[in-house]
Amino acid sequence: xxxxxxxxxxxxxxxxxxxxxxxxxxxxxxxxxxxxxxxxxxxxxxxxxxxxxxxxxxxxxxxxxxxxxxxxxxxxxxxxxxxxxxxxxxxxxxxxxxxxxxxxxxxxxxxxxxxxxxxxxxxxxxxxxxxxxxxxxxxxxxxxxxxxxxxxxxxxxxxxxxxxxxxxxxxxxxxxxxxxxxxxxxxxxxxxxxxxxxxxxxxxxxxxxxxxxxxxxxxxxxxxxxxxxxxxxxxxxxxxxxxxxxxxxxxxxxxxxxxxxxxxxxxxxxxxxxxxxxxxxxxxxxxxxxxxxxxxxxxxxxxxxxxxxxxxxxxxxxxxxxxxxxxxxxxxxxxxxxxxxxxxxxxxxxxxxxxxxxxxxxxxxxxxxxxxxxxxxxxxxxxxxxxxxxxxxxxxxxxxxxxxxxx
Amino acid sequence: xxxxxxxxxxxxxxxxxxxxxxxxxxxxxxxxxxxxxxxxxxxxxxxxxxxxxxxxxxxxxxxxxxxxxxxxxxxxxxxxxxxxxxxxxxxxxxxxxxxxxxxxxxxxxxxxxxxxxxxxxxxxxxxxxxxxxxxxxxxxxxxxxxxxxxxxxxxxxxxxxxxxxxxxxxxxxxxxxxxxxxxxxxxxxxxxxxxxxxxxxxxxxxxxxxxxxxxxxxxxxxxxxxxxxxxxx
Numbered sequence: 239x240x241x242x243x244x245x246x247x248x249x250x251x252x253x254x255x256x257x258x259x260x261x262x263x264x265x266x267x268x269x270x271x272x273x274x275x276x277x278x279x280x281x282x283x284x285x286x287x288x289x290x291x292x293x294x295x296x297x298x299x300x301x302x303x304x305x306x307x308x309x310x311x312x313x314x315x316x317x318x319x320x321x322x323x324x325x326x327x328x329x330x331x332x333x334x335x336x337x338x339x340x341x342x343x344x345x346x347x348x349x350x351x352x353x354x355x356x357x358x359x360x361x362x363x364x365x366x367x368x369x370x371x372x373x374x375x376x377x378x379x380x381x382x383x384x385x386x387x388x389x390x391x392x393x394x395x396x397x398x399x400x401x402x403x404x405x406x407x408x409x410x411x412x413x414x415x416x417x418x419x420x421x422x423x424x425x426x427x428x429x430x431x432x433x434x435x436x437x438x439x440x441x442x443x444x445x446x447x448x449x450x451x452x453x454x455x456x457x458x459x460x461x462x463x464x465x466x467x468x469x470x471x472x473x474x475x476x477x478x479x480x481x482x483x484x485x486x487x488x489x490x491x492x493x494x495x496x497x498x499x500x501x502x503x504x505x506x507x508x509x510x511x512x513x514x515x516x517x518x519x520x521x522x523x524x525x526x527x528x529x530x531x532x533x534x535x536x537x538x539x540x541x542x543x544x545x546x547x548x549x550x551x552x553x554x555x556x557x558x559x560x561x562x563x564x565x566x567x568x569x570x571x572x573x574x575x576x577x578x579x580x581x582x583x584x585x586x587x588x589x590x591x592x593x594x595x596x597x598x599x600x601x602x603x604x605x606x607x608x609x610x611x612x613x614x615x616x617x618x619x620x621x622x623x624x625x626x627x628x629x630x631x632x633x634x635x636x637x638x639x640x641x642x643x644x645x
Numbered sequence: 646x647x648x649x650x651x652x653x654x655x656x657x658x659x660x661x662x663x664x665x666x667x668x669x670x671x672x673x674x675x676x677x678x679x680x681x682x683x684x685x686x687x688x689x690x691x692x693x694x695x696x697x698x699x700x701x702x703x704x705x706x707x708x709x710x711x712x713x714x715x716x717x718x719x720x721x722x723x724x725x726x727x728x729x730x731x732x733x734x735x736x737x738x739x740x741x742x743x744x745x746x747x748x749x750x751x752x753x754x755x756x757x758x759x760x761x762x763x764x765x766x767x768x769x770x771x772x773x774x775x776x777x778x779x780x781x782x783x784x785x786x787x788x789x790x791x792x793x794x795x796x797x798x799x800x801x802x803x804x805x806x807x808x809x810x811x812x813x814x815x816x817x818x819x820x821x822x823x824x825x826x827x828x829x830x831x832x833x834x835x836x837x838x839x840x841x842x843x844x845x846x847x848x849x850x851x852x853x854x855x856x857x858x859x860x861x862x863x864x865x866x867x868x869x870x871x872x873x874x875x876x877x878x
Contacts, residue, residue, distance in 0.1 A: 241765035245751075252753040550749040553710060554763045554811075555738020557731045640705045643745060643823065 242560050245551075246567035249540060257572060260536045264576020267529030268619045269583035271522040275611040276588055277604075278518045282511060284604035286479065289507065291382055291441050292450070293500050294473035295482045298340070298489060300328050301496035333469035336493050340474055343492075345485050348475040350377035353458040353468065359405075359451070360422040361413040368409065368449035370423060372458020381475050384439060384452065391417045391437030400454055403433035407440040408448030423451075425461035433457070523618070529576065530622035533569050537630040541565065548634050549642035558635035565634055569627020570620065577619045581612060657719075658818055658851050659684040659707065664716035666702055666874075676702050677714070678874045684819070684853060689845040691862040692855045694871035701823060703871070704855045708741060708821050709733040721818055738767050742812025744854075746824035749808065750796035756783065756807045757792040764814045775814075782810040786840060802833030809840060813850075820844070822854035826861055838864060 250257050303324040307317050330336055333351055340349050353372035358365050375396045379385055385393045389407060396402040403421060415421060419435050433453065440447055453461075459468050474497075476485050482499035489497040501508045541548070548561055585607065594603045666677035676699045684690055692700045705711040706718065709725050712733070718725040720740060725733065742763075750759045760779040764770060770778070783789050786806040791799060796807060805825065812820050825841075826834040838861055844850035845866070854865070862868050870878040 241762060241768075244765070245762075248751075248753045546747075546749055547751050550743075550745075550751070551762075552734065553708070553737065553743050555734045555736075555766055557734045559731075560766070638710075640711050643705070644701065 242563045243567055246564045246571065249544070249564070249568055250571055253540070256536050256539070260533050260572045261575045261579065263529040263532035264573055264619060264623065265579035265583055267526040268577055268580020268615055269587060271526045271618070272580065272584035272608075272611055272615040273587045274518050274522040275615070276584070276606065276608040277591075278515060279608045279611060280604035280606055281514065283606075284600055285507065285511070288441070288443060289500065289504065290479070291384075291387060292443075292446055293503065294381055295476050295479050295500050296474040296486045296489065296497055297500075297503065298330070298336070298472040298474060298493065298495050298497045299470060300330055302328070328470055329464075329467075330469045330472060330495060333467060333472065336495065337472060339492055340472065340489055343485065343488065345476040345478070345481060346474055347477055348377060348380045348473075350374055350381055350473050351455065351469040352378075352471040352473055353455055353462065353464075354470060355458050355461045356426050357451075357461065358424040359409055359413065360424060361415060364413055366409060366412060366449070368451065370403075370425075370451050370453050370458060370461065372455035372461075373452055374455055375452075378452070381473060387439050387441050389438050389440045391435070393437055395436035396452065396454065399434060399436060400457060401432065401434050402436040402454070404437040404439055404452040405435055406447035406450045407438055408444060409451065410435075410438045412448070423453075423461065427461065427463045429461050429463060431457070431461060526615075526619060526622055529619075530626040533572055533623050533626035534629060536572075537565055537569055537627055538633075540568070541630045541634045544634075545637060545642060548637045549639040552637065552639045553643075561635040561637075562628070562631040565631035566624065566627045569623050569631070573620050573623025573627075576623070577616050580615070580619065584612070584615075656685045657683045658686045658721055659853070660719040661707070662717040662719075664703070664706060664714055664718065666699070666706065666711075666714045676874050677706075680716070680874075680876060682869065682876060684851060686818075686851055687845055687849040689841060689852045689866040690854070690869065691865040691867075692853070692869045692871060693857070693859070693862045696857075698871040699874040700855050700869075700871045704821060704823055704853065707853065708743070709737055738763060739815060740818045742815070742817040742820040744805070744808050744812050744820060744822040744825040746827040750804055750811070752795065752797040754796060755793050756788065756796050756799065756810075759796050759807055760811045760814055763811060767815055779810070779814060782813050783807070785813075786810050802829055802836065805829060805833065805837060806840070809837070813844075819851045819853060822852065822856075824856060825854055826856065826858055834858065834861065841865075 303326065304321045305324050306321070307319045309317055337349050337351065340346055350373065355370050355372070356367070357370045358367050375393065379393060384404070391404070393404065396404060405415065405421065410416065413421070415435055417435055417438070420432050421435055422430060422432050424430050456466065459466060462468065474489065476482060479500065483501060486497040486499040551561065588605055588607055591603045591605050595601065596603055660683050662681050664677055664680040665675065668674045668676055680703060692704065694700045702711070706714050709718070712730070716726070720736065725736070751762070754762070757776070757779055760782060761775050764775040764778065765772070780789060780792060783792050786809060788803060788806055788810065791803060796804060799807065826837050829837060841852050841854070842864070845852055856862055868878065869876055
């Protein structure tokens with residue numbers, strides 16, 4: 239072993255208490271950093287997962303058009319304009335072609351058309367207003383994974399039964415409806431139709447469970463008195479939801495219809511996520527930094543204690559960089575021990591918390607072993623300990639031996 | 646130049662030429678004035694003088710640790726003045742051994758390890774060879790049986806002898822001592838002095854020592870006496 243490392247090792251073990259305190263600081267800092275960040279990733283994943291139960295990554299629709307003056311304004315000819323929404327149908331023209339075009343994009347996984355209608359659910363005298371979503375069952379299941387939150391009935395029955403309907407658990411409770419019961423829907427266009435309940439789903443978002451139902455797209459078109467080419471929305475899923483905004487822009491350019499990414503559509507949720515991210519990052523980094531200060535303090539103390547050693551080492555031919563190496567080795571060794579301990583502690587904390595049931599929309603605590611965060615924590619922890627060691631080491635390297643010997 | 650003079654020059658191991666040194670704190674003050682002298686190989690040289698005469702300051706310049714001076718310093722025919730701190734550190738490691746008033750051993754290490762450190766730094770021999778050599782040096786100083794004890798467990802005289810063993814480990818050209826017996830009783834002073842004398846006589850070792858002890862100085866080969874920054878004898 240190199241003599242510098244031997245000396246560093248001796249310093250580490252000759253003062254076990256100080257070393258232990260410094261290591262403990264890093265262990266706590268590291269584990270809390272990894273733990274909090276894993277928790278944050280867990281939160282994001284769980285909130286996204288519940289969001290994607292009813293929202294696609296990108297929604298393509300026809301935006302309202304605002305009327306424009308026929309003449310462009312010229313100098314000296316004032317034009318009186320009164321811009322308004324143009325009364326055209328919000329339908330996508332030639333939807334099949336648009337769907338095909340979108341499917342050709344390389345990031346796209348699922349594309350499915352959707353027709354949404356505001357409806358009243360009637361059963362006897364009771365009436366609830368809600369939203370009937372017309373879907374193509376197979377594609378919609380690929381997109382939202384509806385089967386995963388079915389609580390009763392059979393999703394596939396929707397395919398074979400054009401009059402089938404999947405209702406939210408809230409509607410079923412309020413109207414006392416179960417599988418194979420009939421339910422009457424009244425659309426905004428005044429159409430009345432009976433549907434047979436083939437399934438009940440529960441998203442755990444009570445607002446959705448109390449209002450939403452899924453029907454075949456053809457039935458939805460009928461409720462709206464429209465033909466088979468009437469499509470209001472095309473929903474698109476892509477490989478990486480984080481890319482939604484860029485892909486949406488591309489789709490918008492190709493198709494000419496408005497394409498909106500899920501982040502844009504859920505701006506409030508995103509803002510809350512960002513805020514949470516900022517707070518957690520700030521707090522966890524601060525904790526890690528405090529651990530760094532611990533190392534800095536202890537090394538500063540060691541340098542002051544060992545100033546005679548440093549002077550004699552320099553007299554005997556140790557260079558400034560050798561001295562730096564001795565103390566940085568000490569700091570990084572403390573850091574390394576702390577990082578390993580921190581990884582252990584974080585793993586234990588996560589394992590325990592994973593088993594905690596919080597109920598509601600979330601179920602078990604949404605936390606997982608996030609490898610990326612473990613690596614990130616390790617790197618940041620080591621960088622901080624390196625600098626926490628480097629600053630006192632630099633001071634030690636600049637010790638003038640003559641000054642010490644003359645005292 | 647006569648042949649004799651040339652021989653003497655060739656035999657010179659350390660040489661200074663017109664060394665001036667100033668202190669600027671608290672006021673400007675010239676500590677050393679045009680110091681020029683030669684040290685020959687195998688010489689046991691002691692520097693004496695009242696405190697403030699500049700003898701320690703001179704020693705630290707000779708040791709290459711103090712680089713802020715005017716004039717020129719040659720060790721083993723090589724100009725030291727103007728070399729970088731890292732280059733000087735390498736030269737010290739290889740060519741100069743140090744014995745200080747206070748032993749300055751590393752207290753957490755054993756005597757053997759303390760002796761081995763400069764050689765491990767030099768890295769020319771394997772660890773095993775160095776260990777053997779260190780035992781050898783400790784034996785010369787009569788400390789072989791103390792080798793594995795922590796340095797802090799030894800008496801003052803023993804510690805100073807370990808420090809001397811450490812200064813010898815790389816077979817340096819020169820051993821420099823700053824009051825090497827300043828902190829020892831008369832018995833240990835005699836032991837250290839005997840060791841120094843033995844080193845010069847039997848091993849041809851060059852020694853430069855700053856001392857307050859007139860007895861010690863009188864027994865050395867040559868005395869340089871300093872006063873007010875000048876060599877008076």
